[in-house]
Amino acid sequence: MDDKLIIGGHEFDSRFILGSGKFSLEIINAVVKMGGAEMITLALRRANEGGEENILDYIPENISLIPNTSGARNAEEAVRIARIAREMNCGDFVKVEVIRDSKYLFPDNHETVKATEILAKEGFVVLPYMYPDLNVARDLVNAGASAVMPLAAPIGSNKGLATRDFIKILVDEIDLPIIVDAGIGRPSQACEAMEMGVDAIMCNTAVATSRDVSLMARAFKLAIESGRAAYLAGMGRVLAGKAEASSPLTGFLED
Ligand SMILES: CC(=O)[C@@H](O)[C@H](O)COP(=O)(O)O
Numbered sequence: 001m002d003d004k005l006i007i008g009g010h011e012f013d014s015r016f017i018l019g020s021g022k023f024s025l026e027i028i029n030a031v032v033k034m035g036g037a038e039m040i041t042l043a044l045r046r047a048n049e050g051g052e053e054n055i056l057d058y059i060p061e062n063i064s065l066i067p068n069t070s071g072a073r074n075a076e077e078a079v080r081i082a083r084i085a086r087e088m089n090c091g092d093f094v095k096v097e098v099i100r101d102s103k104y105l106f107p108d109n110h111e112t113v114k115a116t117e118i119l120a121k122e123g124f125v126v127l128p129y130m131y132p133d134l135n136v137a138r139d140l141v142n143a144g145a146s147a148v149m150p151l152a153a154p155i156g157s158n159k160g161l162a163t164r165d166f167i168k169i170l171v172d173e174i175d176l177p178i179i180v181d182a183g184i185g186r187p188s189q190a191c192e193a194m195e196m197g198v199d200a201i202m203c204n205t206a207v208a209t210s211r212d213v214s215l216m217a218r219a220f221k222l223a224i225e226s227g228r229a230a231y232l233a234g235m236g237r238v239l240a241g242k243a244e245a246s247s248p249l250t251g252f253l254e255d
Contacts, residue, residue, distance in 0.1 A: 003232065005200055007177055008093070008125030008146035010064070014038040015194070016224045017066070017179065018217070019204030025058045027213055032060055035217030039063065041095050041202070043070040044085050066127065068095040075114035082119050094119060095149070096128040105155045109136040113143050120144025129181055132166040137174045147176050149202065152193070153183025156205045160189040164196070171197040187216075187223030194227025195235070 004011040018037040020028060032040060040059060044067050059065065067085035072078035075098060082094040096119065098111040107129050113136060116126045125146045130136055132150035140148050150167050153159035161167070162183065170178050177199040184190050190201045201224050210216035 001232075003228070005177060007127070010093075010125070012038045012064075014221075015200040015228060016190075016221055017041065017181075017200055017202035018207070019202060020055065020059075021070075022204050022208035023213070025055055028055070028058050029060060030214045031207060031217045032063060034214040034221070035207070036221045037063070037217075039066055041066045041068050042090075043068055044081055044088075044090075045071065064093065065090055066093045066095050067091075068097050068129075069115070070097050070099075072096075072098050072115075073100040074098060074108070075111040075118065078111070078115040079118050082115075082124060083122075086124070092123060093125045093127065096126055107131055107151070109133060112136075113139045116140055116145050117143035120146075127179065132163045132170055134166075134169050134173055137170050141174060141176060145176060147179050147199070148174060149179045149181040151182040152180050152189070153185075155182040157183050158185030158206050158209070159183050160185050161193055164192075167193070167198065168196055187219040190220055191223040191227035191230075194224055195230045197231050200224075 005015050014036045016035050016037045017039045018032060018035055019041050021043060023031060040063050042065055067090040069078040069081040072081055078096050078098050096112055096115050098108045098115060099105050100108055109131050112128045112130055116128045119126045120143060127147045127149055128140050128145050129149045137148050150170055153162040167180060179200040179202055180193045180198050181202040184201060184203045185206045193201060207213050207216045
């Protein structure tokens with residue numbers, strides 16, 4: 001079945017985006033392969049960690065690298081980081097993260113819209129990380145975003161779809177890929193989000209903090225594919241207030 005994820009004119013078969021922040025360089029290749037991920041996000045400061053080693057040497061060649069602006073506290077800093085990433089040949093994709101709340105790590109939606117507008121005008125494929133608010137999502141569309149990335153729960157919390165109802169509103173109202181990012185703690189939560197109609201899932205902590213990271217990456221892959229297939233199939237209807245025999249032959253005789 002031809003069911004590509006299209007972001008900024010680029011096509012992907014996988015709907016699983018892997019964050020690299022919590023992985024050591026030695027395991028990242030295996031995790032990407034087992035998860036079938038085609039996109040991996042990377043904090044610019046990790047592109048070269050200062051020593052001999054470069055994370056880029058550990059990432060399979062066919063993978064699209066998405067630099068993020070982690071560390072940016074306002075739009076200006078995010079724009080600066082994105083431009084540096086482009087100069088370092090990291091491509092035109094950028095995941096905009098603007099965070100100035102160090103306890104909950106919530107994105108600053110207002111500054112995120114500002115950075116998105118500037119970077120989209122400069123030709124970047126902008127994927128903004130945001131708190132799921134319909135008005136802000138509309139502003140991001142107008143600012144030229146190529147997708148929106150609402151958080152499910154605070155980064156690193158593994159708490160699952162805490163913002164479920166608000167993400168569903170974005171799915172219904174926003175005509176861009178919706179990529180759930182942050183807080184997804186289990187494959188079943190990724191599957192639930194996909195069943196709801198989101199276009200892709202990004203996660204890092206849930207895989208990185210599992211006992212067998214490669215196996216967990218595979219579990220996420222399967223869950224995301226399963227949720228997508230269920231969404232495309234359309235859910236069976238829910239019957240309230242009574243039962244219905246599965247086969248007409250098992251129905252009870254009328255009195
Ligand atoms: C915004 C951000 O930093 C997230 O993309 C993070 O990389 C993934 O979140 P989890 O670690 O909670 O999966």
